[in-house]
Amino acid sequence: MKIDQTGLLKQNEKIYLKNATREISSLINSYNKMIDDIESSAELLAKNQREQAWQEMAKQVAHEIKNPLTPMRLTVQSFQRKFSEKDLDNKSKIEAFSQILIEQIDTMSNVANAFSDFATLPVPKLVSSDLVEVTRRSLEIFEKNKINFKTSKPIVMVKLDRTQWIRVITNLIQNALQAVPQGKKAKIKVKIEVLNTEVKIHFTDNGNGIPISIQKKVFEPKFTTKSKGMGLGLGIVKNIIDSHGGKIDYKTGEKGTTFSITLNL
Secondary structure (H helix, E strand, C coil): CCHHHCCCCCCCCCCCCCCCCHHHHHHHHHHHHHHHHHHHHHHHHHHHHHHHHHHHHHHHHHHHHHHHHHHHHHHHHHHHHHCCCCCCCHHHHHHHHHHHHHHHHHHHHHHHHHHHCCCCCCCCCCEEEEHHHHHHHHHCCCCHHHEEEEECCCCCEEEECHHHHHHHHHHHHHHHHHHCCCCCCCCEEEEEEECCCEEEEEEECCCCCCCHHHHHHCCCCCCCCCCCCCCCHHHHHHHHHHHCCCEEEEEEECCEEEEEEEEEC
């Protein structure tokens, strides 16, 4: 029977019957009216879902475009403080300054391109890169007295999308800094550890740890324990690491949290 096949998400058909009795015609009219109501509800549901999807995309794009702005501002401020006309190393400093800004601008450009491609993150362009060099450069935009960087080897070659890796570093460091409560000096440790066939990158903060009740939600989109931000950072980080064929997990306690990324060599 058609009634058994009727549903909100189905292509429903009306019933047309010639020479039907009054009672049957009344039932058919009621059924056809129900079909009209279902179609109206389905159209409204689809409209709401489209609006919600675009809202979520807009939030993600806004978050990702805003994300590079903080390091760009810090870079400019740092350059202003350190710049001296008498410094003999001005040329190299200007080159490093320009390179950092260009990389962050590229990050914003990629996000804009992703939005034009229906708000999906770009497919990573994996190129053999020095993980140590890219990570060190990404950390230069943050205050040095808050970041401690160590590596077991001076050069570690892995296949990376450089722009996306900068985004990973920026998200994790900003998350680590925000995890430290006000009034406490932030001490963030970043360590690259080379193993047999893989490399691990650890990001350790000295915050108060992640409460047990919310630990399973850490990588969920829109999840956040902060008063500011959209809470998309860690979800985006996980997506990028997954696209690199890597893994990310964490350990947390009262003395802080460590996020660890594993990549294949």
